[in-house]
Amino acid sequence: MTTIVDTLVIGAGPAGLVAADRLAENGARVLLVDAGRLYQRRTCPVDLMHSCNGCKGICNVISGFGGSIHYGDGVKLSQFPSGRRLAELLGTERAAALADRAVRRLCGAEQPAFRGARPTDGPFKVKDYPVASLSAEQVRTLIERLHHRITAAPGTELRMQTQVTSLRPLGHGWQAETAGHAGTSETVHASSVVVAVGRRGQRWWQQALRRLELSYSAPAPSVGVRFEAPTALLRRGSDIHEDFKTTILTNGVKIKTFCYCAGPGGGRIKFTDYGDHTLLDGHIIPEAKTGSTANFALLAQLRAPDGTPRTTAWVDENLLAPYRRLRTDRPGKPVLQWYPDFRSRALDCTSLEQFAELSGFHPSLRDYQVTDLAGILPRAIHAALCDAFEDLMAYFNGSALTSHAAAQIAVIGLELENLWDELSLTDNLETTAPGVYAAGDCTGLAQGILQAAVGGLAAAEAIADRSGGTTGLAA
Structure with missing residues (x-):
């Protein structure tokens, strides 16, 4: 079976969610895949005082719809200059504008209150950037809102418990092979690819970027x-x-x-x-x-x-x-x-x-x-x-x-x-392989939920500007 789309998004964490949401808004045909389970099926046994069993190879904390925005947990959103290297790549003013748009996309009308460091005369220089803490209820609302918006988009399909096993160039686009949890397999042709695999995909991406001969520098662990x-x-x-x-x-x-x-x-x-x-x-x-x-x-x-x-x-x-x-x-x-x-x-x-x-x-x-x-x-x-x-x-x-x-x-x-290779990227998060973008942890540039969302948004806006919507393989 072969599926043809405008953009394949690999990973449904903050970067992948925001990228797919933005591209769907532009009328593109998008396939969003993730190795984990839907958010409703991601209870962590350790939270229940049970043993960590590895969730049958798919950790419920680092994979699944929402990724690091684990359903049922409180999280922090950190504004720039947290994630300084990403901000430098994007440019300070553009990074701030993207962050504002990403917060609105994540949180809707209920904008969280950000605050920075309180003045202190202590011996430590505290890094000062605005932070907002979201309650478990706010996180649940955030994930449910994104889920419903993405699955309701006519050109977008979300497939959970689906892993990308290979990625290679195909003419002016890209071909990916996927494997589903029930033994299903599929070939996907896409004009562009957004890689947003997060921690769950660290080792896969480490191998894939070498096969694709992307330019990168080694990490400093x-x-x-x-x-x-x-x-x-x-x-x-x-x-x-x-x-x-x-x-x-x-x-x-x-x-x-x-x-x-x-x-x-x-x-x-x-x-x-x-x-x-x-x-x-x-x-x-x-x-x-x-x-x-x-x-x-x-x-x-x-x-x-x-x-x-x-x-x-x-x-x-x-x-x-x-x-x-x-x-x-x-x-x-x-x-x-x-x-x-x-x-x-x-x-x-x-x-x-x-x-x-x-x-x-x-x-x-x-x-x-x-x-x-x-x-x-x-x-x-x-x-x-x-x-x-x-x-x-x-x-x-x-x-x-x-x-x-x-x-x-x-x-x-x-x-x-800091086990991620640091990729060479354009200011639109495009790798040295034309049409392949990276966002979130897998760039090696920045960690953080908001930073990942900013990266996904920057990549999606660049793809939308370049394609004009639904042009490409799926047109």
């Missing part, structure tokens, strides 16, 4: 851990900025805060399954509740002694392989270590029950084995993470980290970021 504690210990950071972000240089190691989740109800930790290993994600809880926990990550740049970034092969061998060996029950799933043990590279606390007794709280998720997470980190990076964390905690709480406060902290891993 980072490794880190996530700290979880009673919300009161981390509240100061979110009071300064909802997405408290700073960079700390300690003993020659560059450390940055990442994904600060300490809203009125604290934050949630998510498991993001990549098949042979599972990493972490965090979501804010804007709805107030008592007894909550909050979390944030610290990430350290991975560099060789000569200053060059570590390769993905080095990450696989020196971090992911030992990470997979940490758990004896289910290799490659996240682990937890009591902070005093993490700091001293010891393992006196050996169970979740003992952790709860020592810390005074239960982790927000229970699918952990307690083990020596510190032991797989390079010593210089481990020391830098601890020093940066304690400097931040002293700032948040007005004094050096006490043994009592240290005992209330869980260290959870593993965090890995």
Whole structure:
């Protein structure tokens, strides 16, 4: 079976949703495919205190309709200059205009309230950009609105649980092969392609862009851990900025805060399954509740002694392989270590029950084995993470980290970021293969829901301007 369309959009996360929505509005024939399930069928078992089972190979947190806008979670929308490299590519004024249009497309008439950092005279330079937190109800409304608008468009088709297995040039367009969950296959001919695969498609895209001989540069990866504690210990950071972000240089190691989740109800930790290993994600809880926990990550740049970034092969061998060996029950799933043990590279606390007794709280998720997470980190990076964390905690709480406060902290891993190749793109997000555009995480330029939506919108507007609507293979 062969389907002919104007544009094939691969990935129904924020970038793909906005791209398909904009192209459909222009009268184009669009096929939007995604490997995951519809949003109504994306319950995460870890949220229910069950074990992470990988969702039969399709993680419900990082794939499916909505992508990182996980149905039922609160999320943050961060305006530029968050995603600075994308803004530089688009141009500052154009990036701001696209962001305004993307917010309207995502949120409709109910525009969220954005606010920046509050003034502070502390020792850390906080990155200042407007942030809005959306409640779980707002996220549900957002996804449902986009779903109904896209599926109602006469020229647009949405196919879930469908993966693109190959992509190659065909005359003046592109040919893709797809595989559905029921063993179905299809050939798709498209004048243009928007690749918006997000984290679920990272490894597929890494291989595909090499086969297509696209121009790119290697990433500069980072490794880190996530700290979880009673919300009161981390509240100061979110009071300064909802997405408290700073960079700390300690003993020659560059450390940055990442994904600060300490809203009125604290934050949630998510498991993001990549098949042979599972990493972490965090979501804010804007709805107030008592007894909550909050979390944030610290990430350290991975560099060789000569200053060059570590390769993905080095990450696989020196971090992911030992990470997979940490758990004896289910290799490659996240682990937890009591902070005093993490700091001293010891393992006196050996169970979740003992952790709860020592810390005074239960982790927000229970699918952990307690083990020596510190032991797989390079010593210089481990020391830098601890020093940066304690400097931040002293700032948040007005004094050096006490043994009592240290005992209330869980260290959870593993965090890995910046594994995407950085693509060479035009200011319309077109790759070095004419007609193939990239948006969202897979550009290697920026992370963030709004940044992904901006990229999808920029690509769609360029395609619409070039085609005039329905010209091309499907005309």
